[in-house]
Structure formats: C-alpha cells, structure tokens
Amino acid sequence: MWGEWLGMQKTIVxxxxxxxxxxxxACGLHQEISMGDDLLPASGSNPRGHFEDRHFVRMNDRILSAAGGSWDRPPSRQGILGVGERFSDQIQSTLDLASSGKEIWGFKDPRTTLTVPLYLPFLQNPHFVCCFRDPDQVARSLQRRNGFPLEKGLRLAAIYNRRLLTFLSDFTGQWHEPPSGS
Known part of the structure; x- marks a missing residue:
C-alpha cells in the first residue's frame, strides 16, 4: 500500500x-504510519485515543491565542495569517522533530484546520485527509462533551468547515475555475 511512496518523505495531515x-x-492511519511520538491519552469522549501529538496541540493553541482566539473562539483567518511569521521557526522545528527519520508520517489536531496555512510552506510533500460530519451531529456531540449550546456547536462547525473549504480551494487552485469552454 505504501510502496509507491518509498524514497520520498510524505506528510499526511x-x-x-x-x-x-x-x-x-488518525487511528486508522496510526496502524501503518507514525501519527506522533507524544500522543494525548484516551479519554471518555475518545476511548481509543485522540491521536494528537502534544507538540502540535501546544503549537496550535499558541498560534490561536496570539491571534486573539482559541479552538472554540476561532480568530479570523487574517488574524492567524498575521501572526504566522512569529511562529515560523517553531513550526519548522516542530515539523522537523515529528518527521525525523520517517519516510511517511502524519499528524492530526482539529485546530490545524484553522492554522494549516501557516504549516503549508514547511510541509514535505503534504497529503490532506479531510473529515466532514453533519454539523448538527457535531453540535450535539460538543453539547454532550463540552456543555456547549447547540447554536455554538453549529457556528463552530460552520467556521471550521468554511476554513477547510477555503484552504482546499487555495491549495488546489481549481475549485472555483469554470470548466474550459465556459
């Protein structure tokens, strides 16, 4: 399965x-590739584990905080881009540490959905696995886990999904181009 990737580092995000x-x-990916060396432990809401490396969680929390927000109070995209340069060296060293000696590796932290434009210049041969779930189900799950009102969960799902689609559009450069001949 991974044979065609040998000889070239790949990063799965x-x-x-x-x-x-x-x-x-991330659990499925972790069966075949490293998803981190310092993973958060399992919890009641994720009994098999979160598969989030603490280094990326901390990095993303610092970025979001510097931009005036947090995972549940997302700062503007411009706010995140505005603090990017101050985190460049830290992002590079976090990626270097996580990828050292690995041909294929990955990481997962939902906050990265907001911060991925800052990581992109430093990722080696990135491949993105994008997860979408019915926003109502996301909101209900956040209500159970965090006690959030449904409206807050729906708003967060809309923000994260919109940012992910914007990133994909920017990354691929093809989503908004009309078909040839139109």
Missing part, C-alpha cells in the same frame, strides 16, 4: 472540525 471523526481516521 488530518483536517476537520472537532467531533468529526478525525480521531477515527
């Missing part, structure tokens, strides 16, 4: 809103 099956996807 799992993106998606919290409670959108990102842990499930």
């Amino acid at each position: 799992v993106l998606g809103m919290h409670r959108s099956a990102t842990s499930l996807v």
Whole structure:
C-alpha cells in the first residue's frame, strides 16, 4: 500500500472540525504510519485515543491565542495569517522533530484546520485527509462533551468547515475555475 511512496518523505495531515471523526481516521492511519511520538491519552469522549501529538496541540493553541482566539473562539483567518511569521521557526522545528527519520508520517489536531496555512510552506510533500460530519451531529456531540449550546456547536462547525473549504480551494487552485469552454 505504501510502496509507491518509498524514497520520498510524505506528510499526511488530518483536517476537520472537532467531533468529526478525525480521531477515527488518525487511528486508522496510526496502524501503518507514525501519527506522533507524544500522543494525548484516551479519554471518555475518545476511548481509543485522540491521536494528537502534544507538540502540535501546544503549537496550535499558541498560534490561536496570539491571534486573539482559541479552538472554540476561532480568530479570523487574517488574524492567524498575521501572526504566522512569529511562529515560523517553531513550526519548522516542530515539523522537523515529528518527521525525523520517517519516510511517511502524519499528524492530526482539529485546530490545524484553522492554522494549516501557516504549516503549508514547511510541509514535505503534504497529503490532506479531510473529515466532514453533519454539523448538527457535531453540535450535539460538543453539547454532550463540552456543555456547549447547540447554536455554538453549529457556528463552530460552520467556521471550521468554511476554513477547510477555503484552504482546499487555495491549495488546489481549481475549485472555483469554470470548466474550459465556459
């Protein structure tokens, strides 16, 4: 399965809103590739584990905080881009540490859905696995886990999904181009 990738480092990045099956996807990937060396432990809401490396969680929390927000109070995209340069060296060293000696590796932290534009210049041969879940189900799951009102969960799901689609559009450069001949 991974044979065609040999000889070239690949980075698999799992993106998606919290409670959108990102842990499930990362668990499956972790069966074949390293998803981190310092993973958060399992919890009641994710009994098999979160498959989030603490280094990326901390990095993303610092970025979001510097931009004036947090995972559940997402700062504007411009706010995140505005603090990017101050985190460049830290992002590079976090990626270097996580990828050292690995041909294929990955990471997952739902916050990366907001911060991925800052990581992109430093990722080696990135491949993105994007997770989407019915926003109503996300909101209900956040209500159970965090006690959030449904409206807050729906708003968060909309923000994360919109940011992910914007990133994919920017990354591929093809989503908004009309078909040739139109």
